[in-house]
Amino acid sequence: MASLALRRIPREVAIVQRFARAQSNALAVRWWATVAMSSSAPIRVLVAKPGLDGHDRGAKIIARALSDAGMEVIYTGLRRTPDQIVKAALEEDVEFIGLSILSGAHSVLVPRILERMKAAGMDDVPLLLGGIIPDDEVAELKSLGVAEVFTPGTSLSRIVDYIRENRPRRTL
Numbered sequence: 001m002a003s004l005a006l007r008r009i010p011r012e013v014a015i016v017q018r019f020a021r022a023q024s025n026a027l028a029v030r031w032w033a034t035v036a037m038s039s040s041a042p043i044r045v046l047v048a049k050p051g052l053d054g055h056d057r058g059a060k061i062i063a064r065a066l067s068d069a070g071m072e073v074i075y076t077g078l079r080r081t082p083d084q085i086v087k088a089a090l091e092e093d094v095e096f097i098g099l100s101i102l103s104g105a106h107s108v109l110v111p112r113i114l115e116r117m118k119a120a121g122m123d124d125v126p127l128l129l130g131g132i133i134p135d136d137e138v139a140e141l142k143s144l145g146v147a148e149v150f151t152p153g154t155s156l157s158r159i160v161d162y163i164r165e166n167r168p169r170r171t172l
Contacts, residue, residue, distance in 0.1 A: 042070055042072045044071070044074070044092060044096075045096045046094040047066070047073055047100065048075075048076040048085045048097065048099055049080060049099075049101075050081070050085060050099055051079065051101065052105070053102050053103040053105070054078055059075065059130075063075045069164075074094065082116050085097065099128070099129050099131075101132070102132050104132065106133055106137070114146075127145065128147055129141060130149070131151075135151075138151075148162055148166075
């Protein structure tokens with residue numbers, strides 16, 4: 001599950017290494033932390049299709065809209081397990097995880113994913129949920145730890161705005 005961002009890292013590492021040769025290592029680390037964690041860096045979002053749901057058109061539309069809005073999107077593909085989703089999110093160092101669930105399995109899959117996120121120390125990564133979610137289950141999902149639920153008919157601009165407005169502050 002490589003992303004385009006992985007190709008950019010070697011160039012940035014080379015810049016840090018050159019800077020480190022000219023300055024102390026501590027200054028290089030501070031400089032890298034400032035650049036890498038600045039709000040000007042693209043927001044990184046993982047879009048996943050957990051469970052046996054095989055309908056991915058909506059997830060691909062969301063991924064494209066987020067990408068068009070300047071975000072780096074990692075799409076995991078269909079039929080991912082909670083472990084695969086959390087592992088990919090850790091490896092890609094994402095700022096948001098977005099799940100697309102149309103099968104009705106959200107009541108089983110979302111708690112499992114949240115448990116694995118917590119075990120992996122990803123409490124600071126908001127979990128977003130989209131798909132066919134009954135209105136009477138939204139409050140329960142949010143009480144479990146889902147940051148936001150987007151149901152059919154939600155505009156793409158609302159999703160993009162939500163992510164931009166709720167970007168977590170990151171520190172090294």
